Amino acid sequence: QVQLVESGGGLVQPxxxxxxxxxxxxxxFSNYAMSWYRQAPGKERDLVATITTTGASTHYADxxxxxxxxxxxxxxxxxxxxxxxxEPEDTAVYYCKATVYAGFSRSEYWGQGTQVTVSS
Numbered sequence: 001q002v003q004l005v006e007s008g009g010g011l012v013q014p015x016x017x018x019x020x021x022x023x024x025x026x027x028x029f030s031n032y033a034m035s036w037y038r039q040a041p042g043k044e045r046d047l048v049a050t051i052t053t054t055g056a057s058t059h060y061a062d063x064x065x066x067x068x069x070x071x072x073x074x075x076x077x078x079x080x081x082x083x084x085x086x087e088p089e090d091t092a093v094y095y096c097k098a099t100v101y102a103g104f105s106r107s108e109y110w111g112q113g114t115q116v117t118v119s120s
C-alpha cells in the first residue's frame with residue numbers, strides 16, 4: 001500500500017536545527033512532486049516547501065526562506081527538510097505530501113505527520 005512516513009521531529013531550542021525525513025513506498029516516487037506542510041495548534045495547514053520530481057526546482061514559504069532547505073533522493077524514495085535557525089513559531093506538526101498531475105486530474109498522498117517543538 002501507499003505509505004509516506006515522516007521522522008526526525010522532536011524538541012529543539014530556538015536557533016537549533018533539525019532534519020525531517022519522509023520515506024515513501026507503494027508508488028513511483030520519481031513521478032511525484034514532494035512537499036512539506038505544517039499545522040500549528042489552532043491554525044490551518046500551510047505549505048512550507050515544495051520540490052519538483054528531479055529536484056531541479058524548489059519553492060519555500062516566505063516564513064522559512066533562508067532557513068529551511070527541501071531536498072530529495074529518488075533512489076532512496078525519500079524527501080528531506082533541513083530546518084535551521086528554528087524559532088518558536090516553527091512549532092507544528094509537519095506533514096509530507098506527494099503530488100502527481102495527469103491531464104485535469106491530480107493525485108495526492110499524505111503522511112501521518114511528525115511533531116516539531118521549538119522551545120527554550
